[in-house]
Amino acid sequence: MKHWRNPTLLAAALTLLAGCTTNPYTGEREAGKAGIYGGVGAVTGAVIGAATSSKKDRAKGALIGAAVGGAAGGGYGYYVDTQEAKLRQTLQGTGVQVQRNGDELKLIMPGNITFASNSADVSSGFYPTLNSLVLVFKEFDKNGIDIVGHTDSTGSLALNQDLSNRRAQSVAAYLSGNGVAPARISAYGAGPNQPIASNANEAGRAQNRRVEINLRPL
Structure with missing residues (x-):
């Protein structure tokens, strides 16, 4: 667990995990969908980034992995958010x-x-x-x-x-x-x-x- 003591890394991961998005169709803030996807992606990316980097670059690799993983995870979560809202609107x-x-x-x-x-x-x-x-x-x-x-x-x-x-x-x-x-x-x-x-x-x-x-x- 010592690899996770870097405060910058922890702050980045927790920020992504707590992230909220605004659904463009309903206008509601939604922390449980795209934010969670992004957070899970961020943590996964951080682990992979740290594991595949040299010892001295481990923190940097984790941060890069967190950013990439968060974007990918949050992107699909946001995609489903917008699709769900469009379906609810269309099928009302x-x-x-x-x-x-x-x-x-x-x-x-x-x-x-x-x-x-x-x-x-x-x-x-x-x-x-x-x-x-x-x-x-x-x-x-x-x-x-x-x-x-x-x-x-x-x-x-x-x-x-x-x-x-x-x-x-x-x-x-x-x-x-x-x-x-x-x-x-x-x-x-x-x-x-x-x-x-x-x-x-x-x-x-x-x-x-x-x-x-x-x-x-x-």
Whole structure:
């Protein structure tokens, strides 16, 4: 631990860890996203910089590593911040939920607004929402797009598995058919195997009938 006694190095790392950014869409100060990404990157970069430098240049190497690592980490965190804000703005009032977990974003599209009952054909009323997503996905093109279909437990497992897969494939086909790079997209059905609510009542089953789009770093 003696390599971390340099007060300048500690100050730089702690400053980056405590850093806050302003979301350009919401105007809020956010310390828990890009600031954390930058801080983690800074500490990682500092460790690598110190380890790869000669003894006399170890502090200097750590500071350079902290700066480079902080910029890289904070850059992706800020990218996700802006993408999340754009999605929330674009999808407001559509019924599609936006959830964030670390550096991954999830869009939850309820089955009642995406597909007719027992159908894998996208509802015509949902096309405007998908068109908006196409524009966002083209603007923010550093994400993989994992599309997962889900059903409730009513009916046979084989039927639900097939329906969920065809629904996921329908959304994927629409996105790729409108200019989103197919290499970014994967699609599969989970059937009734990943419920988010109880299948014992209609309200829960309605929540389980959904399509999710998971956005992850490429």
